[in-house]
Amino acid sequence: MTKTEIIQRNVRFNQWVQSLESLSNEEWLSPVKPGKWSIAExxxxxxxxxxxxxxxxxxxxxxxxxxxxxxxxxxxxQGASLYARSGVSKKEIIKEFLETRDLLIKAINARSEEELDAPFYNREHPETLRKCLITFCEHDRHHKHQIEDFLHKAPEVEEMN
Known part of the structure; x- marks a missing residue:
């Protein structure tokens, strides 16, 4: 994945997160599955x-x-979860996400393609910045799917006895 593609994924993810402002507070604060986090978290x-x-x-x-x-x-x-449940508004959580992700996009843009591929060690494991950023995109996608599954879930059909 090129630097441009990584940036484009982040920009599209920002747009998607911004669209969550239209959710009701109930949707925003309800766990996406029993025992899981809410969208806010x-x-x-x-x-x-x-x-x-x-x-x-x-x-x-x-x-x-x-x-x-x-x-x-x-x-x-745990800190993120506690913060999301502290009474902070949906608008504020989304604003903070967008501001922080914009800083990340600027940081990515500041590195050359060569710098993205320069090997370093995370503990003793060889790594590159590009691999890290691709992993972050996958992490975003995982959480986006969780949220979308929750928002588009069909109503439960009661079993007939």
Missing amino acids: IIAHLTYWDRYFLKERYPKIKAGARLPRSIDVHVMN
């Missing part, structure tokens, strides 16, 4: 990870760099 989760990546990881990704162990995933996700 999913979008906050994406924002938290984008912020972390931009502040803590992205500046250190250079050819030959050795990145230390990442933060505790559970702690990060």
